[in-house]
Amino acid sequence: MKPAPFDYLAPQSVAETLQLLARHGAEGKVLAGGQSLMPMLNFRLAQPEAVIDINNVAELSYITREQGELRIGALTRHAELERSPIVAAHWPLLTEALRWLAHPPIRNRGTVGGSVAHADPAAELPVALTALDARFIAESHRGGRVLDPGEMFAGPLQSGLEPDELLVEIRVPAVPSPSGCAFVEHARRHGDFALGGVAVVLVRDGDRCREGGARIVLLGAGPGPRRVPEAEALLAAGPVDEESARAAGEAAGRAAEPPSDPHADAGHRRRLAVALTRRAVLQAWERA
16 A cells, blocks of 8 residues: 655754644654654555654764763664664663564664654563663753653553654663663564563662662553563562562563453463563573
8 A cells, every 4th residue: 555645844953843843733743764654654544744754853863871871862773772882881671672673674774762652562662761761852842841651651652742742862871780681572483573571670789689679661561661560579679589580470460461462362461471570580680
């Protein structure tokens, strides 16, 4: 199929992009990597009046570390983030999560901001960024604001961005040391959408997990990234071993609310949440 007719606009700056978004509102769609938008246009699941192509807005592509905080421009390609030595050294969870994301050609074209704004419940980056307590910087002609993960990932394919807002940057705080992380998922074939997955960050305090130092976030277990406080509490301020990892996995399974679809039913996805959480907890603790 071919997309419905639309106006094609190619701004050269963030300021020009915000003007176009203010003019078109909900009838304008931002084109970044196009890995999600183009299929939606071709199947006519999206029929905007205008497509606003931001690929010429070079100021939105960067990876920097400022005062210990990672800053990622929204137009940064997945492959650039995956290959970044800064990210690998200080935020290895992102590097690990990106290796599960689709295939190299898609990572070469897809953007970090596009993955975030698309808010797919089966996407890897929103889960990893939630586990790292990232913040999302949005701008519009009205000004800027900062969204936390709960605000950004509002529902299936539904971000917290207003129609006239542009996601411009993702900020990831420093991870306390010593810590360990792990990202694991299961798909029928590598590169397929995952049937389940989990991101884990554990901060160590001697032979125990630091109080408040556990973050566990499930993929594909609800309308968006699902943090599991019950599982985190089982690890906090205590030893992490096979028994506590199994208990955390069982808590994750109880918290999961996955859908049933032709690929897997909800029961199978819950069992995946149990097994993958246990595995990721043990991996993260070993790395810590």
